[in-house]
Every structure is written in C-alpha cells, then in structure tokens.
Amino acid sequence: MANRLSGSTSPYLLQHADNPVDWWPWGDEAFAQARERGVPVLLSVGYSSCHWCHVMARESFEDEATAAYLNEHFVPVKVDREERPDVDAVYMEAVQAATGQGGWPMTVFLTPAAEPFYFGTYFPPEPRQGMASFRQVLEGVHAAWRDRRAEVAEVAARVVKDLAGRSLAYGGTTPPGESELAAALLGLTREYDSVRGGFGGAPKFPPSMALEFLLRHHARTGAEGALQMAQDTCEAMARGGIYDQLGGGFARYSVDRDWLVPHFEKMLYDNALLCRVYAHLWRATGSDLARRVALETADFMVRELRTAQGGFASALDADSDRADGTHSEGAFYVWTPHELREVLGEADAALAAEHFGVTEEGTFEEGASVLRLVGGDLADAGRIASVRERLLAAREARPRPGRDDKVVAAWNGLAVAALAETGAYFERPDLVAAAVDAADLLVRVHMDEHARLARTSRDGAAGGHVGVLEDYADVAEGFLALAAVTGEGVWLDFAGLLLDSVLRHFVGEEGTLYDTADDAEALIRRPQDPTDNAAPSGWTAAAGALLSYAAYTGSATHRDAAEAALGVVGALAGRVPRFIGWGLAVAEAAVDGPREVAVVGAAGDPGFAALRRTALLGAAPGAVVAAGEPGSEEFALLADRPLVDGRAAAYVCRHFVCAAPTADAEVLAEQLG
Template sequence: MNRLADEQSPYLLQHASNPVDWWPWGEEAMEEAERRDVPVLLSVGYSACHWCHVMAHESFEDRATADFLNSHFVCVKVDREERPDVDAVYMEAVQAATGHGGWPMTVFLTADAEPFYFGTYFPPEPRQGMPSFRQVLAGVHQAWTERRAEVDEVAGKIVQDLAGREISYGDAQAPGESELAQALLGLTREYDAQRGGFGGAPKFPPSMVIEFLLRHHARTGAEGALQMASDTCERMARGGLYDQLGGGFARYSVDRDWIVPHFEKMLYDNALLCRVYAHLWRSTGSELARRVALETADFLVRDLRTAEGGFASALDADSDDGTGRHVEGAYYVWTPEQLTEVLGAEDAELAAQYFGVTEEGTFEHGASVLQLPQHEGVFDAEKIRSVHERLRAARAARPAPGRDDKVVAAWNGLAIAALAETGAYFDRPDLVEAAVLAADLLVRLHLDDQGRLTRTSKDGRAGDNAGVLEDYADVAEGFLALASVTGEGVWLDFAGLLLDHVLTRFADDEGSLYDTAADAERLIRRPQDPTDNAAPSGWTAAAAALLTYAAHTGSAPHRAAAEQALGVVKALGPRVPRFVGWGLAAAEAFLDGPREVAVVGPAPADEATRALHRTALLATAPGAAVAVGSAGSDEFPLLADRPLVGGAPAAYVCRDFTCDAPTTDPERLRAALNG
C-alpha cells in the first residue's frame, strides 16, 4: 500500500494499492520533490471517471511504468471532487496550453508547484497521434535533466500568465432587460430545434439554462423560452440519458440525439434535474415532467443516500458484465437475447419495440440503451408495467456499479433544495424528511461552531478539506428552500451564517468573488471562475442565495452584494449564455423583485394556511421568497406585523418596497404570483 491508504476519498483509495508510490496533495510531496530534485507528476481525476479507470489499469497498475515513475518523479494523486481548487488552477493552465481539458488530468510541476507540461489521458502505446505515457515520461525526464533552465522559464511564464487572468469587474450592475433578451437570442441561435438541447455532441443536460428559460417565460410570457425548455426536457427524458428502469440521469450523451450516455450518474446532475423537472411541471402541468421529477427524487433517496443521511457523490459508469470484465454501461444495456431470457419471447418482442432495443444495438456489441418512444400510448399500459417491473428486478441482480460514498457539501445542498421542493409540490413528506436529514448531517458534521464548512465527509467522519465558495452558496440555497417548505426559521439562520462567510472571506472590496477563502491554502493562483460547468459556479450560486436571503430579511448588504455579483452576468450573459445559466436565472429573480410572500395562520398545519402556503410554493414568480408561520411568530422576518385577516389565514405579497393588500383566497394569491 502507498501513502493513499490513509485517505478518505474513494478515488484515492482506488489507487492505494498501485505500485506507483503516490502522495496526497500537500507540502510534504513538494518538499520531497525539492529534496530529490525531481519533477512532480500531478494526476487529477474522480471515482466515476471512465478514462481515469482506463489509464489506471493501463499505466498506474503496470509495474514497469510505476518503477520509472517512482525513480524519476514524485507522484501526487488528487480527487478533483475533494479539491476543486487544485483542479481548477491546473485545469485553467491545461486549457490555456492545449485548448481543451478533461479528466484524467496529467500535469508536470516543479517543486514550487508551477506547471510546465500538460495533458489528459495518455495511452500505454502511441495511438491516434498521441504519444504513449511512457514516451511522455521519458521526454519530461530528459527535459528536466538536460534543459532545466528552459523548464523553469516555461513554468515561470505560465504562472505569470495565470496571475494576469483576474476578472475585470466592470460597472458591477445586474443585467437588465436588454442583456437578458440578448442572452435568450444567443440561446435560440445555438438551440437544436430537431433534438433539443444546445450545440452538438457530446450533449450535456443544460439544467441551469433551463431554469433561466422557465423563469424568463414566467416573467415575460416568452413562449419560445418555454418551448426550448419543455422540448429539451422531453428529449432528455425519452432518450438513453435517462434511466428508463430506475430513474435518474447519466452524466451526458455522447451523441446529439440523447441516445447513448456516458453512464456515470452524478449527484449534482440529478439534484439539478430533479428540480428542473419539478419546476417544468409547476409551469406546464406536464405529466412526463411530474413522473421524471419524482422518479429522479426516488433514485436519489434509494441509490445515493448514505447511512448517515447525506447523499453520495456518484455511481460509476463501469460495472462487472457478469464475466469478470469491468465494462462501461454493463449494468444498464440490453440485448434482444437478454430480454427474451427475462421476459419470454412474446413480451421480449413487446419490450424491444417499446424501449428501442434492436438486433444491431444502439450501444456496443449489439446491446441497446433503453429509450422511451413518443408513441408509448399505443402500448398496453398494464403489460408495459409488468415488463418494466420484471426488467428492473432482473437488472437488480446484475453486479451494480461502484458508488463514491463521500458526501460533498455543495452537491448535498443542491439535493436538499430539490427534494424539499419536489416533496412539497407532490405531497411527498418522505422526500422533505430526506432533505431535512441531509441538512441535519451538514450542520452536525460539516459546519463548525464558527460557521465554516468542511467540503466532504465519509462514513460519518468529516474530511480535512475546507469548503469552497460553491459549498457555502449551494448549502445556503438548500437551507433557504428548506426554510420555505418547512416553515422552520432555523434554516434561514444557518443560510445567513454561511452567506456572512461569503461576504467576509470570499469577496474582495469591489465585490468580486473567489472560489477559495482569503485564508485558504495558497496555490499558484487564487481560483476565480464565474461560469457554470457541470453545476452552478460558486459565483452565480452565491448571487442567487444572497438575493433570496435579502428578500427574506430585508438585508441591504446582502442585496447589494447580490447585485454586484450579478455584474459579471451582465458582461457574460449576452456573449456566452450557455455558461451563465444560473446567473441569468438569478437575474430574472432580481428583475422580478424577487417577490416576498408571507403566509400567516393560526398554525402552519391549519388546512387553510396549508392551501395558501402550497399556492405560494407553486408560484412561478422567479425566485419568490416564501415564509410561513403563525401570526406573531418570530421564525421569519417576513412574518413580522402580519396579522390574520378577519381571523382567517392570509398571504401578504410585497415587491420593490410595495405590498399588495393581503388575501385569504388561494386563487387571488396564485394570480398575484404567476405571470
């Protein structure tokens, strides 16, 4: 076993028995490189990464390769999900140098952690124009020993270039109607009208952009925005991206038609998409959206919830195919023969027609990914239900994909928001309870007595890595949603505690935000990225949470900070709207107010109070801040001085310092909050 044996990360533990003498990230590894006068090989990946596993099997488990590495390098392995700051800094360098990035990420550093050579996956033999990994290692070693001055010069220039990439903040104003209209136009130009989604292959689920489109439609009535959101959601849900048997979404589609996924299932994707489909149902009443939202929520609770009540990070793309081989997609795909074995000939033919299973296959080796046809209504519903149940039971007997059990604070925050809202919309108190339990875990295990977050935990033990901006912002987002759904003001208090850290430790004097705190470990550059990637950027997530908190509390500093943070969306939204979807959604809330809704009654559980509360939660007004409680309660600031009306429960709606007359009628409340 190497030095990774004592680590908590499942990804690092996967490499603990490699013949490579791995070190975890830290000063000790850099000091060892300086003592030996050798370069550092930094390898970054994550547990559900297919090509990370491939490179590990081909190179890191190979004794000859390991011997060369151990002799000429100090080898450092990083889980990008534990250390997104380390990943972000060196990924920025990789992308700047090569024009692309990805995982596994392979970077060679000096003992001062300065990068000088980059790549991603390297094969064991030269392939498709790529050098072999051994060739790369030999070349780097030769350059280090024979052209050291050149190596140091390159490293110095790269660090200097990265240091000059600070984001110019501009006028720090939130975007207005013009910028949002330009963003919508840009999305329309990139929209794939035939297949849904944006751009070509590979296609990633555009969760944050869909949230913007739904809010924009709700605020302006733009039917084109709703059409793009609705059609994209339908195409994703009917394609192979969505698990037609077990619910939940894979990471992305390798093709433009959403047929063949990259099979890993990530917590952040499914939390975001669960919420998106719930919001789509709220806007349209779509039965497909309702079903997908609930099935995805059930997937989260069934397959990703940990024993401690949090949510695990991911399920692997690969699993045992039944012959001892670890194969991508083995758990999910079907051949006609496999259908017949489980269902018998007649029902197998029905299933093949229904799910799009062909003799040629839609994946590899004659296997097909299950899809849902547009014409499912022509099939006998009872037969299809029976087929579905039998296939799901048969699949459950297959070797399951591995699970990365670490609990990431940010992604659990997203899951808390999704489960709380989905549970409230569809009268599923069990989902709300799952959200509460996850929130309890974050408070108990990830939050210290000063309100500082730890990024990860596993098996009930907190990790050593400090929370980054997305952790504070996404957990605050989850707590704010939970406060609105449960009527428990303590979650608003915890959100405020986290957001105070955002203002004091992650923002500079001009209001720009950084991904790491001012007192965090110093890297070659303090990472700062306002653009969304697989999940909302910490920057835009913070803007959204600050805005909602300000609406709940009337806090001018939080409102001003949100407006300043949205200044970057004003700059980027018209140019690259696909990459600031969460910021554009927050801007919609900003332009809408957001509206402040206080629901008061003799008790939150009172039937009339619940009717008003449910109406408020189902409102499509972008970013509405909803508080519910007894008249005279001090649980929420919005409830102050809000009496019953004629002894009956009432709802108060305010916006831009102006309040409507209170109403006791859910229909009037709905009219005030929709459109």
C-alpha cells in the same frame, strides 16, 4: 505495498492505494520531497466515477515497469478533483490554455515550486493516433528536466505569469436588466438544436442551469419560445438513453447529439439540478412527463445515493462487471434482445423491444442497446409498467457499478433544495424528510462553530479539506429552500451564518468573488470563475443565495452583495449564455423583485394550508415564502402580518412594499403567476 493513499477518506484515492506507483497526496510533504530529490512532480487529477481515469490506471499506474520509472524520476501526486476543486481549477486552466482542451484524468508536470510546465489528460500505454505513449511522455519530461532545466524553469515561470494575468472583464456593480436578459435569450435561441433539443453538438450535456433561466424568463415575461425550448429539451432528454428508463436518474452526458448513448456515470449534482428543473417544468405546465421524471429522479437519489448517515453519495461509476467477469462501461444498464426474452418471455420481450428501442444490431456495443422511449404514450400503464418492474428487478441481480460514497457539501445542498421542493410540490413528506436529514448532517458534521464548512465527509466524519465558495452557496441555497418548505426559521438562520462567512472570506474588490477563502491554502493562483460548468459556479450560486436571504430579511448588505456579484452576468449574458445560466436565472429573480410572500394562519386550518401550497407553487422567479402563525418570530416577513377578517391571509410584497392581503388562494395564484 500500500502507498501513502491508504489512509485517505477519498474513494478515488483509495482506488489507487495499492498501485505500485508511490503516490503522495497533495500537500507540502510531497513538494518538499521533490525539492530534496531534485525531481519534478507528476500531478494526476481525477475522480472515482471517471471512465478514462480507470482506463489509465489499469494501463499505466498498475503496470510495474511504468510505476518503477515514474517512482525513480518523479514525485507522483494523486488528487481527487471533487475533494480539491481549487487544485483542479488552477491546473485545468493551465491545461486548457496550453492545449486548447481539458478533461480527466488530468496529467500535469510541476516544478517543486508547484509551477506547471507540461500538460495533458489521458495518455495511452502505446503510441496511438498521433498521441505519445505515457512512457514516452515520462521519458521526454525527464530528459528535459535533466538536460534543459533552465528552459523548463522559463516555461513554468511564463505559465504562472500568464495565469496570474488572466481575468474577465467583470463588469460593474449593476445586475443585468431587460436588455441583457433578452440578449441572453436570443443567444440561446441561436444555439438551440430545434430537432433534438438542447444546445450545441456532441457530446451533449443536460443544460440544467440554462433551463432554469428559460423557465424563469417565461414566468416573468410570458415568452412562449423560452418555455418551448425548455419543454422540448426536457422531453428529448427524458425519452433518450441519457435517462435511466428503468430506475430513474440521469447519466452525466450523451456522447451523441440525440441523447441516445450516455456516458453512464451518474452524478449527484446532475440529478439534483435536473430533479428541480423537471419539478419546475411541471409547476409551469402540469406535464405528466415532468412530474414522473422529477419523482423518479428524486426516488433514484434517495434509493441509490443516500448514505447511512442521511447524506448523499457523490456518484455511481460508469463501469461495472458483466456476467462473464469482464469489466466495461454501461454493462449494468444495456440490454440485448436475448436478455429481454430471458426475463420477459417472447411476447413481452417484443413489446419491450419496440417500446424501448432495443434492436438486434444494438445501439451501443456488441448488439446491446441503451433503453430509450420510442414513440407512443409516455405513460407507464398496464403491460409496460409490468415490463419495467421485471426488468428493473432482473437488473438488480447484475453486478452493480461502484459508488463514490463521500458526501460533498455543495452537491448535498443542491440535493436538499431539490428534494424539499419536489416533496412539497407532489405531497411527498418522505422526500422532505430526506432533505431535512441531509441538511442536519451538513450542520452536524460539515459546519463548525465559526460557520466554516468542510468540503467532504465520509461515514459521518468530516474530511480534512476546507469548503470552497460553491459549498457555502449551495448549502445556503438548500437551507433557504428547506426554510420555505418546512416553515422552520432555523434553516434561514443557518443560511445567514454561511452567507456571512461568504461576505467575510470570499468577496474581493468591487463585489467580485473568489472560489477559495482568503485564509485557504495559497496556490499559484487564487481560483476565480463566475461561469457555470457541471453545476452553478460558486459565484452565481452565492449571488442567488444572497439575494434570497436579503428578500427574507431585508438586509441591504446581502442585497448589495448579490447585485455586485451579478455585474459579471451582464458582461457575459449576450456572449456565452449557456455558461452563465444560473447567473441569468438569479438575474431574473432580481429583476422580478424577487417577490416576498408571507402566509399567516393557524396550523391545521385548511385555508392556511391552501394559501401556503399556492405560495410554494408560485412561479414568480426566485420568490421567497414564509409561513406561520400571526406574530411568529420564525421569519421577519411574518412581523405585523395579521389575519384578514379572522381568516388565513397571504401578503405578496416587493422590496417589502406589499399588495393588499388576500384570503383567496386563486387570487394569490394570480398575483404569483
């Protein structure tokens, strides 16, 4: 029978719609049912491309006996963490506090008042390596609820009290300055893996936000060590198996320290962030590798994640079917020497094996290898280009990984920013057009007349979940990037509307920010976290968008809010720089100004075009660019900015105090160097 998930717009929930488990979606009705029956709630949280979520579903949620026991003694609630990041954040905090670790699937047992009292992640169907089976956990929790209800209530109350009392020392209203940014650089240097690139050990995640900080710090200070760490990390990732050597795009993370074997799911947010990092690295160094990876990653997003409505889907699964019908992680991406020979013939298969590190023993499972670049020139030329094309064509005939086609507002905002900038840098108007299409969808479908955002949409219809802070901040960031690239002030206007909503509904005392709006559903704790995870936190993303908007408009209100939000970055910069990377990148912009660049001239004038391109390629941290005809009302920055001797001109300003205008693109480049 179909359960209550069958009408969901979430692909993850729909994956569970035919389970024998009588799932409920998160909501008042589920908890009312638990109160009426006098049973606890089993909260199961995951997402559609989560490998271990699929494993637990096959082992337990599709098992009739397990489902029957679960249905009898619990009200089971299934949540897509990507639709409800607020629910996920609150209960993940409890899981991590109780167990010292977290992950998905997340398994939490709640009272009918939504208070958590027992926690875990994946549970196997049979006891394994000291881990209880899922059935044992269910039986133990049921027994405790039946026989020791007062003890359970005491534990739940203590957990809720502990969560309510958790807060960071957010610092004052002063953003970090030179000393804090230098301390952050020192902290990253200490954690840097000088052999393999990146930070920390296995599993190793792409440090996209820390890389943005390093690139901005180098641009502002000239620190060669910062640039070297960014450059070496980007090269190591691009050479590794975490990067798709045939189709472009990055997997979620590497299970080892060497970037070799990835966890194969591909997320929109990772690829949007990394596309932008590599484009910025090219801007700083002119690296051919950075250019190629930025463009291939952009093309991957457009080719494989773009939806029919012009938005971008959330993710591709790690798992897919093999030719023999079995289902496994990475099946779509890995190769054996025999498969290379079948596609390429003996001579080219030998070349491919050497170039991509394919061995008879295999680097993954069952003699299969993850493709990586082994030595030699990184350029795709001659036979290697032909090899890549033929392997990619052959791979297209394999069963494809599933695609989570819901459109998440925040991640689409990140994609808009990445595609707009990459398209502008490399003169790819098709990428800019894709960014415009996605932005248009966000306005038409996700944004209402009160400038409130829906978190998700699918097939062009908004989902029922309200946007969280990261949605407002990242969409505003995308609109601001699009305003700079297109010269259309309407995108600045839309960003301003969203940021006004942030100021009205998400700001707390002393400039602190909450992840949910003041009128959102009340949970056992109002989530609030300034640290970066897989993407910039809503807190630091909002600080960045507020700062840029203030630079465009001169709004003291938005500037003050940005600086207040950055107070926490100073408190965390020296302690956990890896987890406040976007906040550090925004702080670099604040210390630098950020610079405001106004370019005036006539459309079609080569001098105007040269100045505008130079302005967009300027590396000054967080610089904002407004371009248009003299007297244009598209941007306040263009007001009272005349031509110079009848020629197109550029004005570089800080806090609206401007240097002498120039009509020379080389001089402008020096001013923005």
